[in-house]
Amino acid sequence: MDTVAELIRTELKKNADPERKKGGERFFREEVNMYGVRASMLHQMAKKHFSNLEVKTKQIVFGHCEELFRTGIMEESLIACLWAFRVNRQYMPEDFKTFDKWINRYITNWATCDTLCNHPVGTLVEMYPELISGLRKWAGSENRWVKRASAVSLIIPARKGKFLKEIFEIGTGTLHGDKQAAIKAYDQMGEILGDAVASVVTLIDGLVVIGGGLAGASPLFMDRMIAEMNNSYTSLSGEKVNRLASKVYNLENEKARDLFLKGSEKEINIPGNLGVLKYDPIARVGVGISKIGTSKAISLGAYAYALKQLDRN
Numbered sequence: 084m085d086t087v088a089e090l091i092r093t094e095l096k097k098n099a100d101p102e103r104k105k106g107g108e109r110f111f112r113e114e115v116n117m118y119g120v121r122a123s124m125l126h127q128m129a130k131k132h133f134s135n136l137e138v139k140t141k142q143i144v145f146g147h148c149e150e151l152f153r154t155g156i157m158e159e160s161l162i163a164c165l166w167a168f169r170v171n172r173q174y175m176p177e178d179f180k181t182f183d184k185w186i187n188r189y190i191t192n193w194a195t196c197d198t199l200c201n202h203p204v205g206t207l208v209e210m211y212p213e214l215i216s217g218l219r220k221w222a223g224s225e226n227r228w229v230k231r232a233s234a235v236s237l238i239i240p241a242r243k244g245k246f247l248k249e250i251f252e253i254g255t256g257t258l259h260g261d262k263q264a265a266i267k268a269y270d271q272m273g274e275i276l277g278d279a280v281a282s283v284v285t286l287i288d289g290l291v292v293i294g295g296g297l298a299g300a301s302p303l304f305m306d307r308m309i310a311e312m313n314n315s316y317t318s319l320s321g322e323k324v325n326r327l328a329s330k331v332y333n334l335e336n337e338k339a340r341d342l343f344l345k346g347s348e349k350e351i352n353i354p355g356n357l358g359v360l361k362y363d364p365i366a367r368v369g370v371g372i373s374k375i376g377t378s379k380a381i382s383l384g385a386y387a388y389a390l391k392q393l394d395r396n
Contacts, residue, residue, distance in 0.1 A: 088150040088159075091132050095120055095158050098128075107157075115192050117157040125158055129165040141173040145181060152189040160189065164198040171203065176211045179204075183217065190228040200235040209240050215249060238268040242275055251300040266303060273304030277311025281326055284312075284368055290334075291370040294377030301335065301372050309333045309370060327368070334371035343369050 095118050104119030120128075136144070148163035167182075182204050190196045208214045221233035237246045250268050280291055293301065312331040315323045332343035346363040353360055373380055 087147050091162060094128055098124055111192055113192050115157055116155055120158050125161060129162045133166055133169055141170045144170050152185055160195045161198055168202040171206045174207050174210055178207055179214050179217050186229055186232050196228050196231050197235050200232045201239055204236040205239045208236060241268040241272050247300055269303035270307045273307030274311045277308040281312045292373050294373030294380060298372045305333055329366040329368045331368045331370060334369045343367055
């Protein structure tokens with residue numbers, strides 16, 4: 084008997100909430116078995132019991148994880164996922180086989196799937212990129228959780244700009260996998276990218292052009308990026324304040340591009356009957372995708388700059 088797992092199990096049962104259990108079971112579409120323990124308490128328990136382990140080698144910890152997974156109870160499985168990540172510095176490529184076994188044998192809902200794949204599996208693949216071939220195999224699985232794992236495992240690496248080609252293939256249907264999970268990864272990346280670019284455009288008065296390998300995946304992140312740039316803040320008084328003074332337009336979208344080019348020209352009379360002045364009151368920024376590639380664009384820019392400097396001399 085695994086006394087460590089039994090100690091965790093006993094504490095989980097002690098803190099079980101029947102009402103939370105009922106609510107949780109109604110929340111999931113698939114059938115789940117759970118105690119009804121609050122997430123914050125679950126994390127505290129996972130941390131406390133891990134600290135109490137006398138031996139924290141990967142082999143020992145994975146053994147405890149296996150025992151927790153076996154019951155099929157969500158809270159025990161989630162603690163197993165959290166513990167598996169705590170030994171990530173000890174990961175080796177062969178650990179992919181262990182994660183593969185766990186996902187095929189024990190994962191039966193999206194909560195445990197995402198917790199195991201976001202951090203343990205995602206970190207392992209980041210450490211050993213050659214393991215992406217294993218995710219490709221998962222993408223073709225008939226097991227819905229294995230298929231989901233193929234995409235969810237790449238969400239956090241995607242935030243760092245890694246494995247974008249593979250996620251794009253899943254998101255566009257080129258590569259079999261959990262399409263919605265892949266799209267979610269790009270959606271989150273679009274939000275982060277929009278936040279960063281919004282900060283940059285406060286310093287620059289000009290167009291935003293996205294190039295490089297990232298540009299090819301623009302259909303999956305562009306809308307979310309634009310939405311984040313056009314987002315607003317809520318002041319302490321409760322007033323909505325636009326993040327940027329300018330309105331941001333997606334120049335790859337024909338309708339948005341037309342609005343950007345059209346603007347809102349108005350006429351005002353100059354005092355003293357000095358005539359009429361036309362002006363456009365809408366401050367705006369356009370975001371587009373490089374059509375010639377980053378390298379060529381930089382080269383042309385450098386060439387134009389050199390010619391300008393020669394003309395001055």
